[in-house]
Each structure stands twice: as C-alpha cells, then as structure tokens.
Amino acid sequence: MSELLQHAFNGLVNGSFYALLALGLSVIFGMLGVVNFAHGAFYMLGAFGAFILLSEANLGFWPALVIVPLVLGGLGMGLERVLVRRLVALDPLYNFLLTFGLTLILQDLLRMKYGSQAQPYPQPAGLGGSLNLGLFDYPAYQVFVLGFSVLVSLGAWLLLARTRIGMIVRAATERPELTRALGINVGRWISPVFGVGIALAGLSGVLAAPMRAVSPLMGADLIILVFAVVVIGGLGSIFGSVAAGFLIGMLQALGNVYVPGLATTSVFIVMAIVLLWRPAGLFGREETAV
Amino acid sequence: MTALAFRKLAAMPRLWRLVGLLAGLLIALALPWFIYPPVAMDIIAWALFAVALDLLLGFTGLLSFGHAAFWGSAAYTAGVIAIKTGAPFPVAILGAAVVAMVLAVPIALLAVRSTGIYFAMVTLAFAQMVYYVANQWRSLTGGENGLQGIPKNLFGLDLSDPFYFYYAGLPIALIGLLIAWRVVHSPFGRVLVAIRENPARSRSLGYPVDRYKVMIFVISAGLSGLAGGLYAVSHGFASLQEVYWTTSGKVVIMTVLGGIGTLWGSTIGAALIVEVEDYVATSGIHIGPLNITGPGLIAGLIFVVVVLLFRRGVWGTVAHLLRRRRDVPEPHLSGTAPDVAEHEPAVAQKP
Numbered sequence: 001m002s003e004l005l006q007h008a009f010n011g012l013v014n015g016s017f018y019a020l021l022a023l024g025l026s027v028i029f030g031m032l033g034v035v036n037f038a039h040g041a042f043y044m045l046g047a048f049g050a051f052i053l054l055s056e057a058n059l060g061f062w063p064a065l066v067i068v069p070l071v072l073g074g075l076g077m078g079l080e081r082v083l084v085r086r087l088v089a090l091d092p093l094y095n096f097l098l099t100f101g102l103t104l105i106l107q108d109l110l111r112m113k114y115g116s117q118a119q120p121y122p123q124p125a126g127l128g129g130s131l132n133l134g135l136f137d138y139p140a141y142q143v144f145v146l147g148f149s150v151l152v153s154l155g156a157w158l159l160l161a162r163t164r165i166g167m168i169v170r171a172a173t174e175r176p177e178l179t180r181a182l183g184i185n186v187g188r189w190i191s192p193v194f195g196v197g198i199a200l201a202g203l204s205g206v207l208a209a210p211m212r213a214v215s216p217l218m219g220a221d222l223i224i225l226v227f228a229v230v231v232i233g234g235l236g237s238i239f240g241s242v243a244a245g246f247l248i249g250m251l252q253a254l255g256n257v258y259v260p261g262l263a264t265t266s267v268f269i270v271m272a273i274v275l276l277w278r279p280a281g282l283f284g285r286e287e288t289a290v
Numbered sequence: 291m292t293a294l295a296f297r298k299l300a301a302m303p304r305l306w307r308l309v310g311l312l313a314g315l316l317i318a319l320a321l322p323w324f325i326y327p328p329v330a331m332d333i334i335a336w337a338l339f340a341v342a343l344d345l346l347l348g349f350t351g352l353l354s355f356g357h358a359a360f361w362g363s364a365a366y367t368a369g370v371i372a373i374k375t376g377a378p379f380p381v382a383i384l385g386a387a388v389v390a391m392v393l394a395v396p397i398a399l400l401a402v403r404s405t406g407i408y409f410a411m412v413t414l415a416f417a418q419m420v421y422y423v424a425n426q427w428r429s430l431t432g433g434e435n436g437l438q439g440i441p442k443n444l445f446g447l448d449l450s451d452p453f454y455f456y457y458a459g460l461p462i463a464l465i466g467l468l469i470a471w472r473v474v475h476s477p478f479g480r481v482l483v484a485i486r487e488n489p490a491r492s493r494s495l496g497y498p499v500d501r502y503k504v505m506i507f508v509i510s511a512g513l514s515g516l517a518g519g520l521y522a523v524s525h526g527f528a529s530l531q532e533v534y535w536t537t538s539g540k541v542v543i544m545t546v547l548g549g550i551g552t553l554w555g556s557t558i559g560a561a562l563i564v565e566v567e568d569y570v571a572t573s574g575i576h577i578g579p580l581n582i583t584g585p586g587l588i589a590g591l592i593f594v595v596v597v598l599l600f601r602r603g604v605w606g607t608v609a610h611l612l613r614r615r616r617d618v619p620e621p622h623l624s625g626t627a628p629d630v631a632e633h634e635p636a637v638a639q640k641p
Binding site for chain 2: 104221227
C-alpha cells in the first residue's frame, strides 16, 4: 500500500511539471489563439537560466526561482511584440510553425554553446534530505516541487477567477470584440499574458533543474507529451489542463509499475480515448475545438 | 516583341504545362550528373514526401505534424522486408507504403475528429507514440542503433553505386508524384478543395467530409511511405531519426518554403532544404566567430523567415508574379492557392 502511494506521489511530482507547462500553454492559447510550440524550449531555457546563474554569477536556486521567470517573461513579451503579433490575425497554424522554428533555433544555440550532455545542478540549500510523510520517506525537494506547483496553479486560478485583471482576461478570451466595445483595451493585455505563460514555462524549468538533467533537448519530448495533456484536458481550459497534467503524471507513474511496456504510450492511448469520447477534451467546450 | 511572344506562349496553357513537365523530367533525369548522387536521391525522396504532405496541407487544409510516423514506419518496414526476405527493393518499398497506409487508418479516424491547430497537435502526438514504439521494439527496429545493412536487391543487378541506384529508384518516386497529380486533378481532388474552403457547405452538399479527409490522409501516408521506404533503401539504414518529430517538422518546412497548395512547389522546397542541410553538415557556415554546424539552427531560421515574410513560398511567389504580369485574376478555388490564410476563414480576428 505504501509503495502504491509512493508511486502515486512520484506521479504527482511529474504531473506538476505537465500541469505548469499545460497551464502556460492554455493561458496563451486562450488569450491569443496561439499554440506555442516553443514552450518546451522555454522550459529548457528556464533550467539553463538557473544553471547559468549558478555558474556565472554564483546565484543559487532561490534567486533563480525569481529572476529566471521574470527574465523569460520579459523575453516572451518581446517575442510577442516582435514576431507573434505579426501572425496573430492569420491562420493559427502560422504561429505554430513560427514557434516550431524558434524551438529548433533555441535548441541548437544551446547545444552549440553547452554541448548535448547533461549539466549537473545541485539540490537547493535546505531541501536536501528526505521528509517523513507518515507512510514513507520522500525527498524533500520533490515534496517542495509538488506543493509549489499546486500553489502556483491555485494562484493562477485565483488571479483569473477572483480579480479584476482576471475578469478582463477571461472576457477578452471569450469575446474580444464585445470586451473592446465595453471600453476595455484588450490589446494591452496580450503581451503580458503571453509573458506570464512563458514565465510559467521558465519557472517549471528552474524547478526541474535540480531533479532532472539540464540539457538542450530536455524540453523536446516533454512538449509533445504536454500537447497530449492539453488535448486531453481541453485546450484553453485552465482547470482542465492542470487537472489533466496531474492525472497523466499519476497514470504514467502507475503504468510504469503495473504495465511497464505501456508507460510511454499510455498518454497517447488516453488521448485517443478522449478524442473518441469528447473531442474537445475532458474540460473543454466544444467551440474551443474549432 | 519578345513580350508579345511571351504573352502568346503564356496564353497556351497546355503547351506551357507540357514544357514545364518536360523540363521537370529532364531535371530529375540529369540531377545525379551535377549533384552528389546520394544527395540527389535524398532530394527525390523528400520531394515526394513534401508533395504527399501538400495533398493534406495545401489541398485539404489539414496540417499534419505527424507525417514522420508514416515516413519512418515505412523506412523500417522496407528495411525489415529487404533484410528478412531479400525481396527486390521496389517490393520492399511497396510493402512499406502499404504498412504506412494501414497505420494511417486509425490515426486518421481519430485525428479528423479535431480540426485546425488541434489536428496538428493530435497528429504530432500520435507520431510521437509511433516513435516510442519504434524505440522500444528493439528486436525489429534495432532501437537506438537503427536498422543497418538494408540491401538494394533488384534481380541480381549491382546497384551499390548510388549513381545507378538513383535511376533505379527514380521511377518509384515519379509514380508517386503521378498519383499525387492525378488525385489533385480528379473530381475527388476538387471535393478536397471544397472541404478546405468551406467544410460546412461541403457537408450540406452531401459530401461525407470526414470520410474524404480520412481517404486523403491515407493516400498521403501511402505516398509518404513510398518516399520513406525509398530513402531507407537508398541509405541502407533506418534510424529513429526517421520517426522523430523533427522529421515531421522538416517536411512541413519544405512544403511551406515551396508554396502551400502548389503541389510541385514542394519539390523545390525539398531540394532547397536538402541542399542547405547537406552544405551545413559537410562544410558548416562560418560567420565571423560563429561556426554554425547545427542543421536545426539553419532549418529553424529558414522556417521563421519563410513564415514571417515569404508565406507564398517559392512556387507561389513565381505563380503570383506571372499571373500579375498576365493580368489574370488570382484563382480562388484552384489547386494553385498561394496562401492558406487567404482561404481559411480567419478564426475570430484576435487583436
């Protein structure tokens, strides 16, 4: 029993990365109608950001957790202003292709500078040992990651559901014309929302640095899994993407134990079932699937 | 005078088309004389792959970002058939195309339940599933080592020289291109364009839209399979790279660079990308202190520039200029659509 719980816990920790990445993708998609292929590349940049801060400026995990998302968020806003905005009025496929091209560029740039092999990143101070969770001991850092991502997800939900800014963003997502007609400057919010989405990807990258290998390709396969997660949860549904993220994490971890052969493919099987049963995703509305 | 002659010539579209066709054939036949033959074969295989993708992207308005699944599974199948049975390589490639089509049926049935950007994500995800399966199925695919030593059998002919193999493989690709051309210029192809332009109206006219989409998806996968099988036999090996999502992306770049919905434009896009990658891989590009050896960087840059500034692609731009010169209005409902964006209804004009 405790072993099962431990696996489930592992799954939740992995799922928290899916959830944070899917959350950022969904926020961006909701506001701009853009599927950001480069999300995995920004996750990788987040991890490299933490690594570079440590090796070049001797700044550890905690400063990195603040600095890296801010810098990447700013970079994201610049990206939106300079490139993404030009294509937003066109078919959304063009921005998908644009960000795909950016992914290749970012991955190769980092590979040329740091090589393909993984860079080590130490556990942050104070989160080294393990915690006794009653039934089993668990690495303290993993517990922190899980708690932190649940908090961030809750924070995002509170921001969107309970604040005036959130209200404007939600309104602009659903009815941009009507929102504009009500006198709200929708355009003003687009860059910041894109930046927040990118910052979330960077944040998950920093969180990943101490427990996963920091390498230029670390986001390459992950982003496709996150796409599957988002299709399962419903693209543009904030709650759906977070829930699906944790769900898929759990499913993978348990699958790994009971049906090892299916561990990597289980996500796609779930996606196939969801497509048959609810093409718009578990929590998506039909219209978002257009 | 010459302008007048040009106008007269241009006014004879049938002759014009014949000249273009002959020129294309001539280039295909002459290619290994002025390009390193294995690279020439690569160009031909990728050209067929990109044309197959254009059947979906350009003529049906569906962006498949998972075509590596068909190219790659065909590469493995061709290899396995050729190694295990020693069959002539065209048979192996044909078998590969059939397997790719069989694989495409369930993926298509699921993927057509989504449209637009969702379709791209779903096909990408299923292709990644094929990648994982190929990675795990070591006994068949060789896992990360790949499948090596695929023979080029053809009734005892010695095809080890890439120059001769080019001429042995070219007919297969030409048959594939002919099929693509027939599909586009058939009543079936016209229905596809109608679906691209207006799925709802096509449905209300009684066309089973989803069934058409599945059919063209499977045809496209079959042609991609021919191309992938040819590629694997030409190289003598099949690797995980063939099933990876960067391969799916690469073929999309080729089609966009050549010109979405121009069919033959994709061949030019394929030739340009293969040439550039070959150049980067062999000599690298040196800009001051920068020593660019990564093909991804160049491909990514091409992608960004094309998407931002050159959405008509090479063929689309030329067709556009010619048309303007002849004062012919842009064909709206035709296979030579220069730009997807002009045809697909803009999804809720976002600010």
